[in-house]
Amino acid sequence: MSVRPKAHTLGPKPPFWRDRAKRALIFQVLLIAAVAAFLLYIIGNTQANLAARGITTGFGFLERTAGFGIGQSLIEYSSQSTYGRTFVVGLLNTLLVSALGVVAATIIGFTVGIARLSPNWLIARLASGYIEIFRNIPLLLQIFFWYFAVLRTMPSARDSYSLGEVIFLNVRGLYLPEPLFESGFGLIPLTFGVAIVASIALVVWNKRRHEATGKRLPAGWISLALIFGLPLLVLVATGVPVTWDVPELRGFNFRGGITIIPEFLALWLALSIYTASFIAEIVRSGIQAISHGQTEAAQALSLPQKLVLRLVIVPQALRVIIPPLTSQYLNLIKNSSLATAIGYPDLVSVFAGTTLNQTGQAIEVISMTMAVYLIISLLVSMFMNWFNARVALVER
């Protein structure tokens, strides 16, 4: 006959610091207290320091007149504008160079990454040479190289390099012809929109038909022809209502056309080339991660080589590629802040630089700048996570 031991025979209840749940609770309370004490200490010091320096806190400074000019602005801006407006101008410039940088880095990166796996020995070596050179040199040094050693040593406006007398490159930047739209041009974006809607409808219909009957049209080519052919047709039919404002040398400088400032060019080039070397490695390892058995199986099903790539390799490789690609995009956006070193008017340069120096509102300016980057990071990762979830393996 067995006797069930009673609770009290196990001895006294263990002290509370041996209880895991209570210990966790105490530890977390202590952590909160420590963080709170640290924050209070900092806030107290900051208030004392600000009072000693006579700086008033608050975001009122955003309403004051900035009084400095900005070299490149996507919206109306003059030195009479407010600090709030410099913030917007800087933010837009950051977004501009980041967006164009992401596009260029993706194109170069995918090209180089695929070239790295080429069966052609020379092409593979050239690609790996590109990767090894550019990813092992600091980005800031590359920006300086493009800016000070290449673009700043361009000839003056009189001796500019020109391409067919319409595109000019000199020490003040790149001059491109600007399209001027005449009346009747509105029809073209309209046809463009109609063509896009029609192609989407075509693709959906084609997919349904394919699933139902097994027949399908080359929908990709048809929609490509629709999207580019239709507007072109309308363009010719309406008699090309576009004139080009070609830059012209007048006096010491070019007038007319679109001017791309050298700071932008240098930053954009360096960001794209640097990030592309990382993207190329990601693409290479993504493609290599797909086991060879997949290719062989697809070939055994007698899929043509083009479809092997499109239906078997690429969808699986994308799963491996997308997460690290996202962090490269985020790196590019954050790295665009190096603009401040060559004076491209991005957010850090005009806002955390000039505005901070003029107003002395360190806390507000730095927090706003950091918040912007945090929000951008968050939005990009949310978008890429959504995209990743779409291509991710559906496990049942």
Place this chain on the structure above:
Amino acid sequence: MTIQLKMIEARPAPKNTVGPLAWLRANLFSGPVNTVFTLLGFYLLFVLLTPTIQWAFINADWVGTSRDDCSREGACWVFVNARLTQFIYGLYPRTELWRVNIVFASFAVLIAWLAIPRLPFKRWVALATLLAFPVFAYFMLYGGHFGLSVVPTHRWGGLMLTLILAVVGMVAALPIGILLALGRRSQMPIVKSFCVVFIEFWRGVPLITILFMASVMLPLFLPTGMSVDRLVRALIGITLFQSAYMAEVIRGGLQAIPKGQEEAAAALGMGYWKRMGLIVLPQALKMMIPGIVNTFISLFKDTTLVMIIGLFDLLGIVQAALSDSRWLGFALEGYVFAAFMFWIFCFSMSRYSQYLERKLHTGHKR
């Protein structure tokens, strides 16, 4: 019918599958498209390399003391030569350079010891590198004790400063990173969310804003009248930044250790810190070394940003030398030199990390 009992000698492979010609055909000219690519590649190489080699070697000037010695149209390496001491040591007093050299040499010995697999006492050397060496380096470089004169930090610069920033940032970030990584995997909700917020905040903002914050906001956070050296401010910023990245690398390593290891340790009655310190971390740290080397490479490149807040690292001092009125117009030479130095460091480290990855890979692949 005869039975062949003797083995037939292996015949040589067909002529068109061996030898350099066959290699060329297989790798460079296997089809019309490939041939076009090969020719394009050779043309590209020719267009890029010829002027570069002519500029950097054939038409370059190597010896001399002033810009008048640069008479040829190629690179003027005289500029780099004349400034070399400054590029490596910054404005460190010329008579005290031996101190820096001793630190460099002992660091090189320690790192070589850790990197070469066959040498013994790895654990003790690693401890010495992480704990004793920084103290030793501080007393040697800064001075003020043992009869060494004080060299203020604003005279530090060049490659020396780049290495100091990267190594100190790394060494200081390692323990913080470990704590953050453990915290992020913790069961305690507040600890976990605190670590997540901390990591994601520093990873979400550019290093340059962190450096701005460290140089502009940090003085406001301290009690009135207390000031912090500019180098220390930059180091605080870099450490916070680096610890967040380090935490993610360490978390990746921790995730790679099977849960059974921790459960087995718990079954033996080990507490949390013993489980982590004796069982999980030693296994995880070994697997994390390639990742740690990779973050170190990016930190090494990122240290160039400190020039924006007014410190003269390798790039900063090259940039400053370019505006010297006696040596105007040698930007290309200066950048090529700096790029070459960075490239050597980063490339060799990345090769080492790849070698480690291969070495570790074989152990875990079945």
